[in-house]
Structure formats: structure tokens, C-alpha cells
Amino acid sequence: MSVICAISTPHGTGGIAVVRISGSGAVALAERLVGGRPLDRQLCFRRIDDLDDVVVSVFRAPHSYTGEDVVEISCHGSVYIQEELLRRLIDLGARLAEPGEFTRRAFVNGRMDLAQAEAVADLIAAQTRGEKDVALSQMRGSVSSELEHLREQLLTFTSLLELELDFADHEDLVFAERTAMSGLVHEVAQRIDALIDSFSTGQALRRGVQVAIVGAANAGKSTLLNALLGDERAIVSDIPGTTRDTVEDTLVIGGVLFRLIDTAGLRQTEDPVEQMGMQRSRKAVDKADIVVRVIDASAGEADGCCPADGGKHVVTVYNKADLLAPEDKRQEGGLYLSAKSGDVAALRDELLNHARLLLARQENCGTVVSSVRHYEALKTARQALENVMRGMDAGLGSELLAVDLHDCLDALGSVTGRITSDEVLGNIFSKFCIGK
Ligand SMILES: Nc1nc2c(ncn2[C@@H]2O[C@H](COP(=O)(O)OP(=O)(O)OP(=O)(O)O)[C@@H](O)[C@H]2O)c(=O)[nH]1
Ligand SMILES: [Mg+2]
Numbered sequence: 271m272s273v274i275c276a277i278s279t280p281h282g283t284g285g286i287a288v289v290r291i292s293g294s295g296a297v298a299l300a301e302r303l304v305g306g307r308p309l310d311r312q313l314c315f316r317r318i319d320d321l322d323d324v325v326v327s328v329f330r331a332p333h334s335y336t337g338e339d340v341v342e343i344s345c346h347g348s349v350y351i352q353e354e355l356l357r358r359l360i361d362l363g364a365r366l367a368e369p370g371e372f373t374r375r376a377f378v379n380g381r382m383d384l385a386q387a388e389a390v391a392d393l394i395a396a397q398t399r400g401e402k403d404v405a406l407s408q409m410r411g412s413v414s415s416e417l418e419h420l421r422e423q424l425l426t427f428t429s430l431l432e433l434e435l436d437f438a439d440h441e442d443l444v445f446a447e448r449t450a451m452s453g454l455v456h457e458v459a460q461r462i463d464a465l466i467d468s469f470s471t472g473q474a475l476r477r478g479v480q481v482a483i484v485g486a487a488n489a490g491k492s493t494l495l496n497a498l499l500g501d502e503r504a505i506v507s508d509i510p511g512t513t514r515d516t517v518e519d520t521l522v523i524g525g526v527l528f529r530l531i532d533t534a535g536l537r538q539t540e541d542p543v544e545q546m547g548m549q550r551s552r553k554a555v556d557k558a559d560i561v562v563r564v565i566d567a568s569a570g571e572a573d574g575c576c577p578a579d580g581g582k583h584v585v586t587v588y589n590k591a592d593l594l595a596p597e598d599k600r601q602e603g604g605l606y607l608s609a610k611s612g613d614v615a616a617l618r619d620e621l622l623n624h625a626r627l628l629l630a631r632q633e634n635c636g637t638v639v640s641s642v643r644h645y646e647a648l649k650t651a652r653q654a655l656e657n658v659m660r661g662m663d664a665g666l667g668s669e670l671l672a673v674d675l676h677d678c679l680d681a682l683g684s685v686t687g688r689i690t691s692d693e694v695l696g697n698i699f700s701k702f703c704i705g706k
Contacts, residue, residue: 271293271294271338271375272293272364272365273291273292273293273294273295273296273299273363273364273365274291274292274293274364274365274366274367274368274371274372274375275289275290275291275292275356275359275360275364275365275366275367276289276290276356276366276367276371276372276704276705277289277290277352277353277356277704277705278290278342278705278706279347279352279705281349282349283347283348283349284347285346285347286344286345286346286347287344287345287346287347287348287351287352288342288343288344288345289342289343289345289352289355289356289359290340290341290342290343290367290372290705291340291341291342291343291359291364292334292335292336292338292339292340292341292367292372292375293338293339293364294331294338294339295339295363296338296339296340296341296364297309297328297330297339297341299341299359299362299363299364300326300328300341300343302362303318303343303355303358303359303362304316304318304324304326304343305317305318305319309326309328309341311328312327312328312329313325313326313327313328314326314328321351321354321355322345322346322348322351322355323346324343324344324345325343325344326341326342326343326344327341327342327343327344328340328341329341329342332379332381335372335373335376335381336372336373336375336376336379336381337375337376337379337380337381338375338379343355366704367704367705368699368700368704369699369700369701369702369703369704370391370698370699370700370701370702370703370706371699371704372705372706373387373390373391373699373702373706374387374695374699377687377695382409383411383414383686383687383688384685384686384687384690384695384698385408385413385414385417385641385644385685385686385687386408386409386410386411386414387687387698387699388408388641388643388698389405389406389408389409389413390409390702390706391698391701391702391706392404392405392408392409392476392640392641393405393406393409394703394706397522397527398475398522398525398526398527399525399526400475400525400526400527400629401475401476401527403475404472404475404476404638404640405640407636407637407638408640412636412637413637413639413644413685414685414686416461416465416637417682417685417686418686420458420461420462420682421679421682421683423454423457423458424454424455424458424675424678424679424682425679427446427451427454427455427675428672428675428676428679430445430446431445431446431668431671431672431675432668432672433445433446434446434668435668435669435672446668448662451662452659452662455655455658455659455662456659458655459652459655459656459659462648462651462652462655463652465637465639465648466639466645466648466649466652468637468638468639469639469640469645469648470559471628471629471638472638472639472640472641472645473640474559474625474628474629475527475629475638475640476640477527477529478520478527478528478529479526479527479528479529479559479560479621479624479625479628479629480528480529480531480554480557480558480559480560481528481529481530481531481558481559481560481561481562481621482531482533482551482554482555482557482558482560482561482562483495483530483531483532483533483562483564484533484536484551484554484555484561484562484563484564485535485536485563485564485565485566486535486536486537486564486565486566486569487510487511487512487534487535487536487537488508488509488510488512488535488566489535489564489565489566489569489589490564490566490589490590490609490610491513491532491533491535491564492504492505492506492512492513492517492532493506493589493609493610494532494562494564494587494589494607494609494614494617495517495519495530495532496609497609497610497612497613497614498521498530498614498617498618499519499521499530500612501519503517503519503532504517504532510535510537511534511535511537511539511541511544512535513532513533513534513535513547514534514543514544514547515534515547515550516531516532516533516534516547516550516551516554517531517532518530518531518532523618523621523622523625524622526622526625526626526629528621528625531554531558533547533550533551533554533555534547534548534550534551535548535551536548536551555582558582559582559583559624559625559628560582560583560584560585560621560624560625560628561582561583561584561585562584562585562587562617562621563584563585563586563587564587564589565586565587565588565589565604566589566590567588567589567590567591567593567594567598567599567601567606568590568593568594569590583624583627583628585604585605585617585620585621585624586601586603586604586605587604587605587607587609587617588601588604588605588606588607589607589608589609590608590609590610591606591607591608592608592610592611594606605617605620643685643698644685647681647682647684647685648681648682648685650677650678650681651677651678651681651682654674654675654677654678654681655674655678657674657677658671658674658675658678661674
């Protein structure tokens with residue numbers, strides 16, 4: 271494969287920058303660029319007379335990131351030097367790498383499977399410890415090994431079913447013992463269910479734990495959002511119905527990413543725009559992991575706005591506590607706050623506690639699925655298994671069972687890239703940055 275090159279460090283000036291080269295002939299090409307003795311060791315200092323003093327790292331195939339000969343040149347981080355090195359490499363015959371092309375080659379050369387390659391991009395994009403943990407474990411093969419294990423178990427039975435097909439003339443001949451097969455299919459289905467379930471945790475880690483701030487108009491929701499963010503993000507006013515559309519922003523508390531959603535206050539209104547806003551408030555509640563229910567404690571009775579889904583984490587905030595006498599702070603199971611004072615530390619702690627409960631799965635059950643592509647493949651695999659189970663109950667023949675089992679195997683195999691297409695690969699790797 272042709273020799274590719276790219277600047278692997280971020281664009282702009284830095285202490286040092288790294289230019290990466292990969293492909294058969296990469297070492298010879300680098301030798302021509304940096305001059306001097308052959309690059310006979312892994313790490314060599316070289317003086318490029320008219321340009322820079324550099325350190326060259328050599329990784330010989332197959333023991334490199336891409337599985338090909340790879341050379342990394344660490345130069346001083348001047349934009350001019352980086353671009354000049356790249357220009358000279360291209361003059362010498364290398365070509366500029368496409369986004370993700372180094373990782374794509376690593377995949378093609380069997381250095382990693384597709385799920386691991388995807389995790390490389392996630393790891394680079396990780397902004398919090400949670401995101402990093404999930405990406406790192408996927409890059410190290412957690413998702414891949416689990417799915418490969420399930421695949422192998424099903425493969426054994428599929429082969430036995432196919433053997434039955436070869437002996438179709440002998441109808442009584444059963445190689446794939448049905449009770450054992452049924453037990454295994456149920457076991458695999460359960461495991462897939464657990465992985466599908468883990469997706470909400472994966473999403474919470476990747477996109478942030480979704481927190482919807484809801485309540486009656488004028489309760490102080492936008493003030494609360496601003497206090498949490500420490501920023502005047504949303505408009506606050508004493509006119510009920512100030513927030514019309516949802517207002518979103520992110521916040522990191524204790525290493526966990528939260529996506530806060532301030533919503534339009536709920537009240538009786540004829541205003542169609544406000545009604546549309548309230549519709550969005552309800553949607554925000556539906557997709558939230560945690561619902562913060564804000565009640566104006568100075569206004570007496572609560573508004574009854576409660577999330578529809580009983581399974582959600584709910585935090586009740588009695589706001590405007592500054593307007594209350596101490597003996598009025600009597601309601602249990604809620605936090606008395608004054609969003610206006612900006613002191614919302616207790617709410618931050620409470621959000622973190624709920625998030626930890628939500629994310630506990632990650633620590634308890636290990637593998638977490640965080641990619642939509644993997645989630646969809648698992649759903650397909652699960653549906654195929656459902657068909658197998660139904661087929662077995664209905665006493666279907668080996669031929670039909672084998673078809674559904676193959677659908678399941680294909681779906682599982684698509685995650686690790688055993689089964690894949692150029693289109694899927696193009697889609698995945700185009701999202702990478704150049705140089706990785
Ligand atoms: N005294 C006091 N006033 C507050 C507090 N929090 C909010 N307010 C006031 O209550 C009024 C409404 O605040 P907002 O934050 O706009 O309320 P909201 O719930 O977002 O209202 P809508 O967007 O209309 O649904 C403003 O005048 C705020 O200054 C508080 O803790 N104490
Ligand atoms: Mg508001």
C-alpha cells in the first residue's frame with residue numbers, strides 16, 4: 271500500500287509536533303528526508319540541516335499501529351516546520367493521509383477489529399473520565415471479545431444444523447440437540463439484552479447525563495440553570511412564560527458530563543407558541559435520565575408537574591427558600607434552595623449521586639455499549655434470536671432455523687467488522703481526524 275503521511279498533532283503551534291508516515295517504504299523515505307545514517311534503531315536523533323533538529327521513532331511491520339512500517343518524526347512545533355516536513359515527504363512520493371486512514375489500515379491489517387477502531391475515535395473525543403473509561407475498555411476489546419464469544423457459541427449449533435441439512439434424506443438424524451440449543455439461545459439472548467440495556471448508560475456517558483429542569487412557570491428554572499452553570503445562559507424575568515423553547519448546556523460535575531435542559535414553564539395558556547414550548551418540556555422529561563422538579567416554595571401548593579415515567583430519577587427542588595421563614599422549610603424529600611443566591615452546591619451533589627447510581631452498571635457489569643451502530647446491530651441480532659426461539663417452539667426444520675441463526679451471526683459479526691462493506695467503513699473512518 272502507498273506510503274501515507276500526516277501531521278498527527280493538533281493544527282497550530284505547540285511545543286513539539288509529530289508527523290507520521292506509514293506504508294512499505296516508509297523507513298527509506300524518512301531516511302531520505304532526514305539524511306544521515308540509516309534509521310537502524312527505534313529512536314534516532316537527526317539534524318535536518320536547513321530545517322530542524324528532530325527525533326525519529328521507527329516501528330517496523332508488523333509491530334506498529336498500522337501493522338506496516340511506521341515512522342514518527344517529532345519536530346519543534348512550528349507550523350512552518352510541520353508543513354515543510356509534510357511538503358518534503360509528498361515531494362519524495364508519500365501522499366497525504368485521509369481522515370482515519372492510519373486506523374483503517376490497522377483494521378485492514380488485523381491489528382484491531384472494527385469496534386476497537388471505532389473506540390480509538392471515541393477515546394480521542396473523550397472529554398470526561400466516564401467517556402474515556404468506556405472508550406478505553408472498548409479499544410482494549412471488551413465489546414469485541416464479548417460478542418465474539420457469543421458468536422462462537424451460536425456458530426457451533428449453526429454448523430450442526432447445517433450438518434443435518436447435508437443428511438436431509440435421513441429425517442430422524444439430529445446433530446444439534448434441541449434442548450441444549452434452546453438453552454444456549456436463551457442464554458445468548460439474555461446476554462444480548464443486557465448489552466442492549468447498557469446502551470442507556472453508554473449514551474449517558476457519551477452525550478452526558480440528561481437532566482430536564484421542569485416545573486410551573488416562574489418557579490425559577492432558568493435561574494437555577496444559570497446558577498448551576500455559573501453563567502447567564504437563559505433569560506430570567508418575573509414574567510411567567512419567559513422560557514419558550516428548551517435551553518441546553520453542558521456541565522461537568524465530579525468528572526461526569528451532564529446535559530442540562532431548561533424548559534418552558536407549565537401553566538394554562540391559550541398562547542399557541544407557549545403550548546408548543548410546553549410540548550417540548552414534556553419531551554425533555556421523556557428523554558431525561560434525571561428530572562429536576564422545581565417548585566416555587568414561596569407560592570404555596572405544588573404544581574403537580576411530575577414526570578410520566580415512574581422509573582426516572584427525580585430531584586425535587588423547593589426554590590426561593592430565601593423568601594421563607596426557617597419553620598416553613600418543612601417538606602421532606604426535597605432540597606430547599608435559593609437559585610437566585612447562586613448557592614446550588616446541594617443540588618450539584620444530588621445530581622452527582624443520581625448519576626453515580628445511573629452509571630453504576632458500568633462498574634458492575636463491565637461491558638457497556640455506547641455506539642448507535644452497535645446498538646442497532648444488537649437489536650437486529652436479538653430479533654433474529656427471537657425468530658429462532660419461535661421457530662424452535664413451532665418445530666421448524668433445520669434449514670429455516672439456520673437462516674435466522676445466520677442473520678444473528680451476521681449482525682454480531684458486523685460490530686467487529688467480520689461482515690462489513692466499503693460504505694460502512696467509509697462512514698466510520700471519515701469521522702476520524704487526519705493523522706489518526
Ligand atoms: N427571591 C427569589 N426569587 C427567585 C429565585 N429564583 C428565581 N427567582 C425569581 O423568579 C422569577 C422567575 O425566574 P425564572 O428563572 O425566569 O423562572 P422560570 O421558572 O424559568 O420561568 P418561566 O421560564 O417563565 O417558566 C425571576 O424574577 C427570578 O429573579 C429565588 O431563589 N429567590
Ligand atoms: Mg425560564
